[in-house]
Amino acid sequence: MGNTRDQVGKAGLFVAGGIFRTAFYVCVAVLIFWIGKSAYQFGYNVFNQQAVSPGAGQEVTVVIPEGSSTYDVAKILKSKGLIDDSLVFFAQEKLSTYKGQMQAGTYLLSTAYTPTRIMGILAGDEEQTGVTQDSATAADTAAQTDTQTTDAGTDTADTQSADGTADTQAADGTAGEGESGQ
Incomplete structure (x- = not known):
């Protein structure tokens, strides 16, 4: 009787070992498939x-x-809804011509911009109206703009441009005396 029990035990161990081995191989195959799919998706997004x-x-x-850091910038852009994935933007920046060129400052960006265009703007490569790259520059620009009221009650704005000349323009779009309205 002991001999039969040993044979049944060995057969059960063999079957259980086969099932375990098969489950292990299936799990490894699923893991390899998932890693491959994730790596492909990451590369595609980059x-x-x-x-x-x-x-x-x-x-x-x-x-x-x-x-x-570049990753800090990526997290800021993701929190503002300008990019979908911080890690993808980080990899894109490392592979781009803008690697390490992004500058601190205040920027006006659009959700319609591609990551490369955003990198270009942050690196100072592209001109964009409404963008201030340095907070000190923003304060200087605000200090140079004065709003006045003329005798007739029309608002005018005196703005000192970068070359030091002053432009005066009324709120209704007409130019001051001797100056052209643009």
Whole structure:
């Protein structure tokens, strides 16, 4: 009787070992498939840059603090809804021509911009109206703009341009005396 029990025990151990081995191989295959799929998707997202909202988009003001790392900038952009994935943006920046060139400052960005365009703006490569790259520059610009009221009660704005000349323009779009309205 003991001999039969040993044979049944060995057969049960063999079957249980086979089932365990098969389950282990299935789990390894699923894990390899999942890793491969994730790696492919990550690579696809890095090299196939898409804007968050193509078309008109929505403008967002972003402040990049002094000393921010590339990943810190990516997290800020993600929190503002300008990019979909911080890690993908980090990899895109490391592979781009803008590697290590992003600057601190205040920027006006749109959700319609691709990550490469955002990097270009943050690196100071692209001109954009409404963008101030340095907070000191923003304060200087605000200090140079004065609003006055003329005798007739019309508002005029005196703005000192970068070359030091003053331009005066009324609120209704007409130019002051001796100056052309643009």
